[in-house]
Amino acid sequence: MAPVISSTTPNNSTAYINGRVFTIDSEQPWASAFIISPEGLFTHVGSDAAISAFARQSHLVTVDLKGRFVMPGIHDAHMHLLYSGLGLISDANIGYDTTDATIGPRIKEQSCRCEYVHAYQDWIMANMYSNEGFPNGIADRKYLDEVFPDQPVVVLGGAGHSRLLNTEALKRAGYDIENEKDIQGSKFYRREDGSLTGELGETAMNKVAIAMPAPCLAHIKRALKHAISIAHRAGVTSCQEASSNTLLLHALRELETENQLHMDIAAHIVYGPEFVASESKATLHPLLDAAEKWKSKHVQTGFIKIILDGVPLPPLFTHCELDEHGAPDKTKIFVEDIADAIAKYDRKGMTFKVHCAGQGSTRMALDAIEAARQKNPNGPRHEIAHCSGVHDDEYTRFKKLNVTAEMSPAMFFVHPVTSASHGLMDWNFPKMLDTGALMTLGSDWGATPDPSLFGPLANIVESVGRGSKEKGGEILCRMLTLQGAEAVRKEKEVGSIQVGKIANFIVVDRDLSVGEFEGAKVLRTYFEGECVWNAEV
Incomplete structure (x- = not known):
């Protein structure tokens, strides 16, 4: 009868030795070696001597950690994986130091350099702007309209709690530019005549967030x-x-x-x-x-x-x-x-x-x-x-x-x-x-x-x-x-x-x-x- 050959049998485990292993286990805080099964589980945790002896006896492949520090994988309790991934490969990353004079040209330049263009159909998403770069700290759609009179543009700001839209984006998202009403938790920035500047804060962003093509x-x-x-x-x-x-x-x-x-x-x-x-x-x-x-x-x-x-x-x-x-x-x-x-x-x-x-x-x-x-x-x-x-x-x-x-x-x-x-x-x-x-x-x-x-x-x-x-x-x-x-x-x-x-x-x-x-x-x-x-x- 032919022997069974499989990568899932115990002899396919891997031994790791010569490490400084901070286990986070209160009963055994430190170790220097461990063994991992083919299923990806820790099966042994202990000393170099014990793990090395077992590895030799079982003919396991062994990895030398070379005295390096080892600890469990990190749990990040707050991430935005999708937003980050899209931002890095699809959005125009314009730099936080943009000004009224540079924001439009930078978006135009960087949107052409995105690894993947047209992710949002004909809309352009960019990030991040800072109000400090605008006259009197007031961001206005006119600075985007100069470069993008007909194409919708959305720029993130305020650590993700605000967005600056050009006029075309406001129209497509369904905002009443002249008479948009406040809603609970919203912050609509307005010109002296009451019309929208294009900068939207918090729940004021709901319409554009839903309207923008996914x-x-x-x-x-x-x-x-x-x-x-x-x-x-x-x-x-x-x-x-x-x-x-x-x-x-x-x-x-x-x-x-x-x-x-x-x-x-x-x-x-x-x-x-x-x-x-x-x-x-x-x-x-x-x-x-x-x-x-x-x-x-x-x-x-x-x-x-x-x-x-x-x-x-x-x-x-x-x-x-x-x-x-x-x-x-x-x-x-x-x-x-x-x-x-x-x-x-x-x-x-x-x-x-x-x-x-x-x-x-x-x-x-x-x-x-x-x-x-x-x-x-x-x-x-x-x-x-x-x-x-x-x-x-x-x-x-x-x-x-x-x-x-x-x-x-x-x-x-x-x-x-x-x-x-x-x-x-x-x-x-x-x-x-x-x-x-x-x-x-x-x-x-x-x-x-x-x-x-x-x-x-x-x-x-x-x-x-x-x-x-x-x-x-x-x-x-x-x-x-x-x-x-x-x-x-x-x-x-x-x-x-x-x-x-x-x-x-x-x-x-x-x-x-x-x-x-x-x-x-x-x-x-x-x-x-x-x-x-x-x-x-």
């Missing part, structure tokens, strides 16, 4: 694959996609079927507002109700996204603050039925990620979660996205209500914009740590070339460790891995290097466990035991 599904898949490959370079093996819509779920399903999805994704389907998903609530809400059918091996769909308020950035200042009586300013709230929405989907066991930029929105979200918890004591863990505007009275409520404190965008933890916000942007890591709340870290990645968290974390590691870089490094590594897995209910499968868990791990050029984040570089990223990024090739 790329075909093949291009959506292309953009996602590109974004995932960049995330791998940053060591990310799992993430929370914070603006999921119908097209995204279709693309993920096809990539999964084609065995091309090398990322664990918790897909937060948008409840509102519509501009976040570029899709009408008429289809988004039924999508939420049918979320279970979109679940797959690598895609979790029991997650929901709400943007409750805006941003504390000029010239928007659309964040929701508290008045002198401690009540939220509800004119800044985008989703007025948040309490009903959370109550409804809490009963179904779905997790909300609620964007809150101001103390008022944070209080309002926690109140809604508390109301849901009173009706459904054993409901799911929810989370507050950003946590940059938390009133002192609110910190203890996170632990009490089993709410994850998702800290993002990491790039703003220490930043000139943050310093100039006069306290409106405040990520108080020590205070949140003292409460015992589950904390995660997110890049809030949106079309920048590098979503790595290492640089931003280098700026806060001593604060997190209360003066100890080493202590801060260990805390942050746990936030990046096991705590991220816990936030998406995957802690039994990933987040640490332990026997029986999925072999998602990274090799780094320095020891992150002692806070050496500055200049750190991911050398290799492994997903389910397969190398998906190798900086040395």
